[in-house]
């Protein structure tokens with residue numbers, strides 16, 4: 001019983017829903033503000049993201065007549081739950097390192113795919129041709145970046161195997177959080193590709209072909225309105241915390257909140273990743289879906305293959321910087 | 323005031339419907355989003371579908387072809403929503419008054435389907451971006 005209450009507290013209050021959503025709304029504001037600064041604009045007020053979600057919750061929710069209603073309503077909930085569990089898992093792994101097993105990188109990989117799958121399901125259920133195009137693009141997007149992301153994670157795992165500091169299985173998130181692969185050539189390459197994968201997972205330019213407001217009018221989300229759209233927004237908000245946090249955990253030595261200086265350093269890491277994402281978002285045009293696929297498979301794939309060889313050589317000869 | 327209306331005023335998302343404008347009003351609408359006017363300061367955002375919108379910016383006279391589309395776009399917008407008739411044409415037909423293809427100004431068409439539609443008028447040919455921003459703020463203050 002106590003365990004159950006504890007788990008519920010983790011998922012719903014801290015570090016789950018309440019905490020992550022609060023941070024995520026702030027991060028969402030940072031995204032819009034930095035975007036505005038890049039455009040030489042002033043940008044929205046601090047609480048804008050919160051107003052948006054609040055307004056959407058208060059609006060009428062329209063459900064298209066031809067839609068598959070159960071899936072249409074369940075998809076946002078499923079997506080948000082997936083994002084929530086992912087965020088909780090990552091935070092717990094970083095905060096409570098004394099717990100031996102709390103999900104490994106494979107679990108995180110599966111959880112990270114749930115929001116995209118929910119988007120695909122929801123948009124296919126909405127019976128709109130634009131949403132269908134959006135869904136098919138999202139499927140192709142998933143196929144494109146999953147391969148690159150898995151390859152990048154393999155490099156991290158190889159690095160963890162070669163590191164004497166790692167005590168548990170090298171697949172555990174807590175042991176991956178103990179190493180910092182970015183300080184090596186192969187790890188850096190993997191990090192660069194992984195940040196692009198996260199860009200695609202968040203649906204940011206240049207990989208926003210599935211949403212493409214100017215082209216297919218919001219694509220996957222086109223038929224959603226009111227409270228259901230608010231849930232999608234909350235999911236995006238949580239993901240905006242979870243994905244950069246995943247990169248920080250896996251590549252940059254984890255999010256350590258033990259002392260004040262460590263906490264500031266960790267927040268710095270998170271903000272660094274976030275700002276990188278925003279700058280990529282604001283300096284690139286949207287890519288066509290076939291270009292995205294080519295980019296991830298033909299360009300990122302071989303680079304990562306090369307990096308894997310480097311990482312293994314580094315392990316074999318004890319050269320940490322390779 | 324209820325929290326619903328309060329938050330609506332804080333983040334009005336707008337959808338742009340062109341029902342037969344000469345394109346000049348449209349250019350001025352887009353102008354509002356540029357760094358000079360930056361309506362994102364007020365939380366105003368241009369969205370791609372009426373389902374996400376809280377306000378419809380209608381420009382131009384309503385032509386015979388556009389009337390049923392305007393009505394459908396209005397019905398697809400979740401309520402509460404505000405309709406802005408932007409420009410002399412949308413408000414009262416302007417220079418296209420005697421056109422063979424014109425069915426009427428925006429308010430007449432919308433009132434036929436929804437007598438309680440909230441409609442705000444921003445006259446001008448085309449209205450200045452400043453006029454549009456002040457129109458939006460005034461209309462939001464009035465509801």
Ligand code: SF4
Pocket residue numbers: 342343344345346347381382383408409410411412416417446447448449
């Ligand atoms: S009001 Fe003037 S500028 Fe606007 S659509 Fe009509 S004629 Fe064009």
